[in-house]
Every structure is written in structure tokens, then in C-alpha cells.
Amino acid sequence: MNNSLENIPFVVCDVETIGLNPVFNSIIEIALIRLENFKVVDKFSSLINPQSFIPPFITELTGIRNEDVYNAPKFSDVALNIRDFLKDAVFVAHNASFDHKFLIHSFLRENLIPPSNPVLCTKLLSRRVVPGLSSYSLRNLTSFFKIKNIQAHRAYGDALATSHILIKLIEEVRNNFFINDLDSLLSLQFQPIKSLVDIKIKETIASEISKLPQNPGVYIFKNKKEEIVYIGKAKNLRNRVLSYFRSDDTRVKKIIRSAHYLEFIETGSELSAFLFESELIKKHKPVHNKALKIIRRYSFIALNLEHPFPKLEVTSRITNNGNLFFGPFQHRETAEQTLDIISKSTLLRECDDKTFHQNRPCYLLDIKRCLGPCINNSVKDEYDQEIEFVKSFLTGDNLSILNRLIEKMKEYSTRQKYEEAAQIRDSIRMIVNNIGRLKVLKEPINSLNAIIIIINNKCPVELLGLKNGILIFIKKYEEGENFLSQLIDDYFSEYNVDFDLNINIEKIKIIANFLVNQKANYKIIYTTGLNSEQLLQKLKTGLMEV
Structure with a gap:
């Protein structure tokens, strides 16, 4: 169903009852009016036999007497007609909680499944759309909007009046709140009233706001000279842009004061919106943007391959200095624990470069925790084997390091070094407990060869290609x-991208943040060693699994 309001059917309901308790009291009259494109297209109205006595005060209020409902249908007789009338519509009522609860309990008393339509309350909505009234009763709102209700306190008269109020409110919502979709309308009725302020939007911007989709993308504010003053990204373009005009934040107000034009670019996912935003900010350097919004820093284990005897270290910075960056790790503590496990199970050096070049052995060599490359260059081949072992572990091969740790724990136990054995045991537990929970890539992120399938609502929406x-x-x-064939051709062709090292590093950081996010939904197809046909089959399988 199209989410635009003119395409949404509404059914306005009003019920008269013999009391105020929906569990114990029954409906004596119901009226339903169906609106499509804000016009009445159908109606249903009926007295209902409550199978109980109507109190005198109800008769005085509504004019409905016991003899009027004596031959009227019971609720069970009209229940299916009511549910069919509601079908795909939004349920609307004034003080909707009252009418909706009575309807639901009436179905339940007949052992029938009640309707599950979205609910819109004109009383709640009017408090937010026309603030400042002394009362939001149906009578007061009909007076405010100059609507005649010639049958007050009868179901059809009140339902018809509520229909006219709904149309007036939606008109106000579209003109003053720039809302034209059902989700935002339903949300508006529950928004805190204090958070709603009058929106004053320049005509040059308002014309574009009406076009904004509720999809991810990038929005661009320009001044009178059409110079870009601010660039932002959004998961929901409409909601995000409108939030600027309701904000009390000083920085946001400066952006709005200087903005004269609005442009937007719709994207397939929030990730591509973030990537596009970072590139545009780097390119245009808008006055109201910081160099780039602060990206949360996740941790990596860096391996500097430019050194003949590389050392591992934990870092939150991705640089272009010959390092390989393994991860990402959501918490620095996890990266440091992982590095500690590597230190305990390999013979790699742990000293810094300054100490290394002093060519003096340290205690790690004495306790056989290091090959001692600082004093013995002949261990190069053995050291390289240790590096390959570490690479294997950091790209997901947990079994190899577990086997090595288990052997070391047995060795310590045999030698009655129980404290060291317990430390190794804790390392084994850490690995086992985190298997399946650590989102670690099978290749260093700055040399990653992969196609990432971005998933939304269990469907693929975008594919990102990375080479080296x-x-x-x-x-x-x-x-x-x-x-898929064209995508693979593009992937294996000599790619020609306007490559900027700094921008690409920012993009890699953004992708890393996305991949480590527990809420992110994606599938990675690694392409290293694959030819076109093999990649096509991998992609087909991956997409079918999605």
C-alpha cells in the first residue's frame, strides 16, 4: 500500500454504549464512514441489541430506548460486516481509545479475532495541530472548524462530524508540518506537545521538502548564492530535514538562517548515504560542517609489513603507512585481549622499534616467548611463519591458535606451572566465548577484496565493491x-575511480563502523582467488540465502 496520505483509506468510527467499561458494557449503536482520497465513499450504521437493559441516563443522553434495540441485530450478527468494512483502512475516532476498546472487546466476547487496523485519534492529533483551545471535545472542535453536527451523541452524526474534523486536521498537517505519509501522521499524535513548534520555512525550501522521500539519502543546504553551507545524511530524509525546523539548537538555527535552497540525493541504504556524505564534505568543505562528523573509533590490530620483523599493536587509526589493519573490534578491550592471546601463543617481538634497534636481548627471549630477531637475523623464515600464523588467526581461523594454546597449557601443567596454565586457560575461554560474536573480517580491511550485500527488511538493497x-x-x-553479470564485469575490469587517499581512508572507517554495528544487516562475498564464474555462483548463493 502506498504510504502517501491521499492513497490511504480511513474508516471513521463512533459507538454509543450502555456504560464506560468496555469489558462489562456493550455497544448499542455503531457507525462507520469510509474515506478514500479524503472523500466519503461508503458508510455503515446500525443499532445493536446489547442483550441487557439500557440505563435511563444513556437514553437521556443519546435518545436510544430499550424498545429501539429490541429487534436490532446483536453484535454477532454484524461483526463480520464490520471487520470487512474496516479491512485495510486506518481506524479513526475521536477519543479513539474508547471506541477501539469497545470494538475489540465486542469481538472477543463473540470468540472472534478482532481487527488489527492502525489507530488514529482525532482528539490527540488536534491537541498537536491546533494548540491553545480550551477544550478538545468533539463539540468544541466542530465549533472551532465551523462544522455542523445535527445528530450529536448519535453514532452516525458524531462519526460524520469526526470525518470532517479529520479532513481539516490532515490539511493542517500537510500545510504546516509538511507531513504527507501515514507513518509520520500516526507518530505525530503521540509527540510531546512541548516539542512541537511553529515551522517557518522559506518557499524555496518548502517546495523541495514536499518532494522528500522517507528513504535514506544526503541533503544539501545552499545559501542565496547557491553555495553549499551544510551537507548531512539521513536514514529518513523527510523526518531528518523537518527536524531542523523544529530544533532549538543554536548551531542548527544558524544553518537554517543561512539556508535558502535545499537539494537531496536518495540512496539505497544508510551506509551509502554516509559514504556519499563524507565524500561531499571533503570535496566542498561547507562552512557549517565540521571537517567530518566524528566517527566512532573502533579498534584494529595493526601489522606493519614494512619492517623486516613486524610488531603488532592495537590502534583506532587507519593510516597509509604500510600497515595491515585486522578487525574491526567493537571494544578496544577486546582487541587488547586478542593481542595478549597472540603474545602468549606466538614468538613475535613485543618491543618498540627503538628498543629493537639497541640489539639487546630481553626477558621474553629468556623465557622462550620471542625468537629474538633483535640479536639474530637468521630467524627471518621462522618469524615469517609466525606472522602467517597470526594472519590466519586474525582473519577467523580460531582453531589453529586454540590447538597451540591447549598444547601450551598442557606443557605448563606438566611442569607444575599452574599460574601460567590458568592464564592460558582464561585465554582459551575468551576465544571460545567470543566465537561467532566477533565480527572480524577474513582480510585486513585496508586490503579487502569483497562484495558486500546490504540487506534491509530481508531483501538486498545495495552492493558495494571493494578491491585492495x-x-x-x-x-x-x-x-x-x-x-549480476554487469556487476561482475565492472568488478573485474580495470577500475577507474577518482581516487583520493584521504577520502578512501574515511570511507574505509565508515564501512568498518557499519560492519561492526550489531544492528547492521549484510553479507560479505570475499573475492580473492575467484574468477568471474566462481564469483557469479557465490553471489547467486549469497542472494538466495538473503
Whole structure:
């Protein structure tokens, strides 16, 4: 169903009852009015036999007498008609909680499944759309909007009046709140009233706001000279841009004062919006943007391959200095624990470069925890084997290091070094407890060869191609083998990207943040060693699994 309001059917309901308790009291009259494109297209109205006595004060209020409902249908007689009338519509009522609860309990008393339509309350909505009234009763609102209700306290008269109020409120919502979709309308009725302020939007911006989709993308504010003053990204473009005009934040107000034009670019996912935003900010350097919004720093284990005897270290910075960056790790503590495990199970050096070049052995050599490359260059081949072992572990091969740790724990126990054995046991537990929970890539992120499938609502929406750690394309997913064939051709062709090292590092950081996010939904197809046909099959399998 199209989410735009003119495409949404509404059914306005009003019920008259013999009391105020929906569990114990029954409906004596119901009226339903169906609106499509804000016009009445159908109606249903009926007295209901409550199978109990109507109190005198109810008769005085509504005019409905016991003899009026004596031959009327019971609720069970009209229940299915009511549910069919509601079908795909939004349930609307004034003080909707009252009418909706009576309807639900009436179905339950007949052992029938009640309708599950979205609910909109005109009383709640009017408090937010037309603030400042002394009362939000149906009578007061009909007076405010100059609507005649010639049958007050009868179901059809009140339902018809509520229909006219709904149309007036939606008109106000569209003109003053720039809302034209059902989700935002339903949300508006529950927003804190204090958070709602009058929105004053320049005409040059308002015309574009009406076009904003509720999808991810990038928005761009420009001044009168059409110079870019601010660039932002959003998961929901409409909601995000409108939030600027309701904000009391000083920085946001400065942006709005200087903004005269609005442009937007819709993307397939929040990740591609973030990537596009970072590139545009680096390129245009808008006055109201910081160099780039602060990206949360996740940790990596860096390996500097430019040194003949590389050392591992934990870092939150991705640089272009010959390092390979393994991870990402969501918490620095986890990265440090992982590095500690590597130290205890390998013979790599732990000293800094300054100490290394002093060519003096340290205690780690004495306790056989280091090969001692600082004093013995002949261990190069053995050291390289240790590096390959570490690479294997840092790209997901947990079994190899577990076997090595288990052997070391047995050795310590045999030698009655129980404290050292207990430390190794704790390391083994750490690995076992985190298997399946650590989102660690099978390749260093800055030399990653992969296609990442971005998933939303259990469907693929975008595919990102990376070669040697460079983002070479972002493609919106399309069904069909032609799309996949073209994508693979593009991936294996000599890619020609306007490559900027600093921008690519920022993109890698953004992708790393996305991959480590527990809420992120994606699938990675690693491409190293694959030819075109093999990659096509991998992609087909991966997409079918999605």
C-alpha cells in the first residue's frame, strides 16, 4: 500500500454504549464512514441489541430506548460486516481509545479475532495541530472548524462530524508540518506537545521538502548564492530535514538562517548515504560542517609489513603507512585481549622499534616467548611463519591458535606451572566465548577484496565493491542475471575511480563502523582467488540465502 496520505483509506468510527467499561458494557449503536482520497465513499450504521437493559441516563443522553434495540441485530450478527468494512483502512475516532476498546472487546466476547487496523485519534492529533483551545471535545472542535453536527451523541452524526474534523486536521498537517505519509501522521499524535513548534520555512525550501522521500539519502543546504553551507545524511530524509525546523539548537538555527535552497540525493541504504556524505564534505568543505562528523573509533590490530620483523599493536587509526589493519573490534578491550592471546601463543617481538634497534636481548627471549630477531637475523623464515600464523588467526581461523594454546597449557601443567596454565586457560575461554560474536573480517580491511550485500527488511538493497581496500562502486540491487553479470564485469575490469587517499581512508572507517554495528544487516562475498564464474555462483548463493 502506498504510504502517501491521499492513497490511504480511513474508516471513521463512533459507538454509543450502555456504560464506560468496555469489558462489562456493550455497544448499542455503531457507525462507520469510509474515506478514500479524503472523500466519503461508503458508510455503515446500525443499532445493536446489547442483550441487557439500557440505563435511563444513556437514553437521556443519546435518545436510544430499550424498545429501539429490541429487534436490532446483536453484535454477532454484524461483526463480520464490520471487520470487512474496516479491512485495510486506518481506524479513526475521536477519543479513539474508547471506541477501539469497545470494538475489540465486542469481538472477543463473540470468540472472534478482532481487527488489527492502525489507530488514529482525532482528539490527540488536534491537541498537536491546533494548540491553545480550551477544550478538545468533539463539540468544541466542530465549533472551532465551523462544522455542523445535527445528530450529536448519535453514532452516525458524531462519526460524520469526526470525518470532517479529520479532513481539516490532515490539511493542517500537510500545510504546516509538511507531513504527507501515514507513518509520520500516526507518530505525530503521540509527540510531546512541548516539542512541537511553529515551522517557518522559506518557499524555496518548502517546495523541495514536499518532494522528500522517507528513504535514506544526503541533503544539501545552499545559501542565496547557491553555495553549499551544510551537507548531512539521513536514514529518513523527510523526518531528518523537518527536524531542523523544529530544533532549538543554536548551531542548527544558524544553518537554517543561512539556508535558502535545499537539494537531496536518495540512496539505497544508510551506509551509502554516509559514504556519499563524507565524500561531499571533503570535496566542498561547507562552512557549517565540521571537517567530518566524528566517527566512532573502533579498534584494529595493526601489522606493519614494512619492517623486516613486524610488531603488532592495537590502534583506532587507519593510516597509509604500510600497515595491515585486522578487525574491526567493537571494544578496544577486546582487541587488547586478542593481542595478549597472540603474545602468549606466538614468538613475535613485543618491543618498540627503538628498543629493537639497541640489539639487546630481553626477558621474553629468556623465557622462550620471542625468537629474538633483535640479536639474530637468521630467524627471518621462522618469524615469517609466525606472522602467517597470526594472519590466519586474525582473519577467523580460531582453531589453529586454540590447538597451540591447549598444547601450551598442557606443557605448563606438566611442569607444575599452574599460574601460567590458568592464564592460558582464561585465554582459551575468551576465544571460545567470543566465537561467532566477533565480527572480524577474513582480510585486513585496508586490503579487502569483497562484495558486500546490504540487506534491509530481508531483501538486498545495495552492493558495494571493494578491491585492495578501495571502494570502487555502490550499485542499487536489481533482480536478474543481467544485473549480476554487469556487476561482475565492472568488478573485474580495470577500475577507474577518482581516487583520493584521504577520502578512501574515511570511507574505509565508515564501512568498518557499519560492519561492526550489531544492528547492521549484510553479507560479505570475499573475492580473492575467484574468477568471474566462481564469483557469479557465490553471489547467486549469497542472494538466495538473503
